[in-house]
Amino acid sequence: MTDTARRFHIGTVEITLVVEACGPLLRPAELYPEATPECIAAQRGWLEPSLYDAASDRLVLAMQGFVLRSGGKTILVDSCVGDCKQRVRPDFDGMRWHWLDRLDAAGVAPQDVDIVLSTHLHVDHVGWHTRLVDGRWEPTFPRARYLFVDAEFAYWNSDAGRQALERTGDYVADSVRPVFDAGLADLVSPDHRIDDAITLVHTPGHTPGHVCVAIDSQGEHALITGDVLHHPLQCRFPLWSTRFCFDAEQARATRLGLLQQHAQRQTLLFPAHFPDPTAGRLRCVDTPDGPCYAYDFVADGLAGAA
Numbered sequence: 001m002t003d004t005a006r007r008f009h010i011g012t013v014e015i016t017l018v019v020e021a022c023g024p025l026l027r028p029a030e031l032y033p034e035a036t037p038e039c040i041a042a043q044r045g046w047l048e049p050s051l052y053d054a055a056s057d058r059l060v061l062a063m064q065g066f067v068l069r070s071g072g073k074t075i076l077v078d079s080c081v082g083d084c085k086q087r088v089r090p091d092f093d094g095m096r097w098h099w100l101d102r103l104d105a106a107g108v109a110p111q112d113v114d115i116v117l118s119t120h121l122h123v124d125h126v127g128w129h130t131r132l133v134d135g136r137w138e139p140t141f142p143r144a145r146y147l148f149v150d151a152e153f154a155y156w157n158s159d160a161g162r163q164a165l166e167r168t169g170d171y172v173a174d175s176v177r178p179v180f181d182a183g184l185a186d187l188v189s190p191d192h193r194i195d196d197a198i199t200l201v202h203t204p205g206h207t208p209g210h211v212c213v214a215i216d217s218q219g220e221h222a223l224i225t226g227d228v229l230h231h232p233l234q235c236r237f238p239l240w241s242t243r244f245c246f247d248a249e250q251a252r253a254t255r256l257g258l259l260q261q262h263a264q265r266q267t268l269l270f271p272a273h274f275p276d277p278t279a280g281r282l283r284c285v286d287t288p289d290g291p292c293y294a295y296d297f298v299a300d301g302l303a304g305a306a
């Protein structure tokens with residue numbers, strides 16, 4: 001497989017995007033309660049075709065992981081849906097994405113990964129934490145320390161968290177617990193510092209222990225934003241939280257703060273589910289219903305491209 005991964009450089013840190021899947025996935029109203037057909041129809045000019053598929057009335061969403069190379073270490077942020085997992089959603093159930101082949105084509109073998117972490121413990125962010133070997137779920141990255149944010153891990157092990165797993169299928173059992181059983185897990189605080197350039201930032205709301213990953217090197221700034229934003233519609237409509245948010249009010253407050261801060265700072269953002277090229281910067285715009293943001297995609301480099 002040829003290397004078609006997209007790469008960006010933030011000072012001395014390299015960010016490689018390794019996509020598992022991308023395509024029309026959820027109807028707007030399935031994700032956002034406020035997304036009426038009239039509202040979406042009014043936005044079709046900028047949404048189609050790359051961000052919204054009108055034929056199926058579905059938002060185009062990516063599943064991907066972010067490989068950071070920093071100070072000689074290889075760090076994986078978010079590990080997608082995974083292969084062969086039993087899931088409630090048919091789009092995720094028993095899939096064979098062969099994402100490891102794409103990771104390999106991007107120059108990363110499982111034993112190269114030093115640190116694995118998730119922005120949050122949702123089904124589409126922990127899948128490749130494990131893989132099926134001889135009928136058992138084994139950690140995919142045998143040399144890595146897997147970091148789990150303490151508040152996030154505690155929630156998914158509480159009664160409320162375990163109940164919430166019924167919506168998706170119990171991915172904690174097949175994708176998180178085997179990592180603990182293998183002795184590869186470390187609990188960290190939501191403001192944990194990975195190295196001089198990479199720090200976690202607590203951004204609660206979508207889940208209780210949700211974190212973004214800030215990369216600051218040589219005066220350049222990037223932020224892997226996890227699911228604070230699912231789709232560029234939330235830049236145009238910053239008040240929209242998703243139906244999947246643990247605390248919609250808190251998610252809204254977190255998102256508003258993040259949008260304001262990083263529009264001002266011109267941070268390069270990497271939202272988990274934005275389709276290729278994913279990266280982009282925020283721009284303040286005035287609309288008849290008040291100020292909001294446009295998301296300007298930035299296509300930095302494409303490995304393997306002529």
Ligand SMILES: [Zn+2]
Binds near residue numbers: 122124272273
């Ligand atoms: Zn997600």
